[in-house]
Amino acid sequence: MDYSSEQSAAVAGIGAVGGIIYLALVVLMIASLWKVFVKAGKPGWASLIPIYNIIILLEIIGKPTIWILWMIIPCVNIYFGIWAMNLLSKSFGKSEGFTAGLILLPFVFYPLLGFGDARYLGPSAAEAQPGFNGNPNNPFGTNNPFGTNDPFNKPPTTPQA
Numbered sequence: 001m002d003y004s005s006e007q008s009a010a011v012a013g014i015g016a017v018g019g020i021i022y023l024a025l026v027v028l029m030i031a032s033l034w035k036v037f038v039k040a041g042k043p044g045w046a047s048l049i050p051i052y053n054i055i056i057l058l059e060i061i062g063k064p065t066i067w068i069l070w071m072i073i074p075c076v077n078i079y080f081g082i083w084a085m086n087l088l089s090k091s092f093g094k095s096e097g098f099t100a101g102l103i104l105l106p107f108v109f110y111p112l113l114g115f116g117d118a119r120y121l122g123p124s125a126a127e128a129q130p131g132f133n134g135n136p137n138n139p140f141g142t143n144n145p146f147g148t149n150d151p152f153n154k155p156p157t158t159p160q161a
Contacts, residue, residue: 035114061087062123090124
């Protein structure tokens with residue numbers, strides 16, 4: 001095949017425009033994540049350092065640092081990443097629909113979170129605290145899947161003499 005110089009120039013132009021658009025999206029995502037970190041009271045530069053930015057994100061959403069292990073295991077990281085995005089949106093007072101936006105259109109929803117009017121309300125991950133609702137004796141809180149027949153929350157019995 002013999003390509004003419006016009007075709008080569010067109011392909012190069014398309015590649016250059018695509019590269020510029022990609023670079024603009026990368027800069028937008030970095031600036032958005034930086035702003036999200038600042039809104040949550042964390043240093044913005046932490047969003048630039050790999051692995052460390054995940055640790056800071058876990059602090060923002062209120063999850064323990066052991067989650068970093070789950071975030072780097074292949075296939076498992078998909079589940080925990082989606083869960084972390086859900087907790088991030090809830091920490092900023094957003095709904096599950098916003099979480100879907102963060103997953104499907106991150107270059108639209110992260111700037112909305114960072115540059116929009118969303119306020120950081122604090123971590124929404126009550127699971128990271130000792131027991132739900134601050135009650136260490138009832139780990140399920142008011143959302144007990146066992147109902148009144150909870151085998152894990154029985155009072156200790158004293159033997160009769």
